[in-house]
Amino acid sequence: xxxALPELPMAETVMxxxxxIGVFGLGNFFEPVFRELGLTENSFHVLCLLMAGDQxxxxxxxxxxxxxxxxxxxxxxxxxLVNDGLASRAIEARDGRRHVIRITTAGCKVASEAGPRLVExxxxxxxxxxxxxxxxxxxxxxxxxxxxxxxxxxxxxxA
Amino acid sequence: xxxALPELPMAETVMxxxxxIGVFGLGNFFEPVFRELGLTENSFHVLCLLMAGDQxxxxxxxxxxxxxxxxxxxxxxxxxLVNDGLASRAIEARDGRRHVIRITTAGCKVASEAGPRLVExxxxxxxxxxxxxxxxxxxxxxxxxxxxxxxxxxxxxxA
DNA sequence: TTAGGATGATTAACAGGTTAACCATATTGA
DNA sequence: TCAATATGGTTAACCTGTTAATCATCCTAA
Numbered sequence: 001x002x003x004a005l006p007e008l009p010m011a012e013t014v015m016x017x018x019x020x021i022g023v024f025g026l027g028n029f030f031e032p033v034f035r036e037l038g039l040t041e042n043s044f045h046v047l048c049l050l051m052a053g054d055q056x057x058x059x060x061x062x063x064x065x066x067x068x069x070x071x072x073x074x075x076x077x078x079x080x081l082v083n084d085g086l087a088s089r090a091i092e093a094r095d096g097r098r099h100v101i102r103i104t105t106a107g108c109k110v111a112s113e114a115g116p117r118l119v120e121x122x123x124x125x126x127x128x129x130x131x132x133x134x135x136x137x138x139x140x141x142x143x144x145x146x147x148x149x150x151x152x153x154x155x156x157x158x159a
Numbered sequence: 160x161x162x163a164l165p166e167l168p169m170a171e172t173v174m175x176x177x178x179x180i181g182v183f184g185l186g187n188f189f190e191p192v193f194r195e196l197g198l199t200e201n202s203f204h205v206l207c208l209l210m211a212g213d214q215x216x217x218x219x220x221x222x223x224x225x226x227x228x229x230x231x232x233x234x235x236x237x238x239x240l241v242n243d244g245l246a247s248r249a250i251e252a253r254d255g256r257r258h259v260i261r262i263t264t265a266g267c268k269v270a271s272e273a274g275p276r277l278v279e280x281x282x283x284x285x286x287x288x289x290x291x292x293x294x295x296x297x298x299x300x301x302x303x304x305x306x307x308x309x310x311x312x313x314x315x316x317x318a
Numbered sequence: 319t320t321a322g323g324a325t326g327a328t329t330a331a332c333a334g335g336t337t338a339a340c341c342a343t344a345t346t347g348a
Numbered sequence: 349t350c351a352a353t354a355t356g357g358t359t360a361a362c363c364t365g366t367t368a369a370t371c372a373t374c375c376t377a378a
Contacts, residue, residue, distance in 0.1 A: 026178065029310070059326080069366090095373075097374065125307055137299040140296040151284050
């Protein structure tokens, strides 16, 4: 890559690849677990948010915001959860536009089953790093994310 | 997330999120550039590999291997590149199964145009990290990737 | 009170990826 | 020699995400 385009800044270009490769590699640890449970990483995330949040209820918008996907996509994720009986969807009495998503007991059960199954893969994935290294990586990734946010192009600046 | 499932190891769980958030954030810097050029990150990667490689030629399998996607998907990526006149596809004389993909002059041109346009976003993205931090992040990510590879489940071990 | 605009959610069309089945060509060994 | 198998590539079906358009409800100001 850098061979083809020597003008690219090496350190940064390599960093992009490293991050992508890392995320890709991580997928192999968790997707199998989710698949077995009939979940997606996103649908699992939604279940967790519902469990953690206010009385197991939330709105689609809130959820899409927290998960980091579009509302349109959240609609589909919720369709699937509702269809599987893991969550319920109702219209709020005081505002007919708002929907209320609630986790069901079945949903709680599935989410609780997922937890223990994820512990081992999580630890195994990072077993090559000691606590100090994990802490450093955490710190640097946070710093990088802040950098991305700051540098994020505001839809074209001065051209 | 950790609130809902306290049994999950915090450091590792957070790390997964950080890496995903980071990669997602990175996308905002480059996808616009690729889009303007009518490229995908993957199709750009293919062009780079062709430029860097042996006489601008390679086989679909090699490319899918190097890019890290399936052969089926590479077929589609190449369809698109060939369709846009950026690469050509031919059958190898000595073995009718093998195809030879070559980058065209138009393909070289597009790839060369992409280079300069990527420099600024790349530097901007990582502008919040100094050289030492970049080096540390590089080292830790590589170590993490090695850890992922080692710990990668060999399709169920002892269950 | 009601027309115009916001807001929450869904739908439709599309993009890019995956897996599994398939086709065509080469290779091998009985 | 030729049937069985391996290999390279494509196709078909599907999954999950995105964007843009749409629907329904609510809010607001003339």
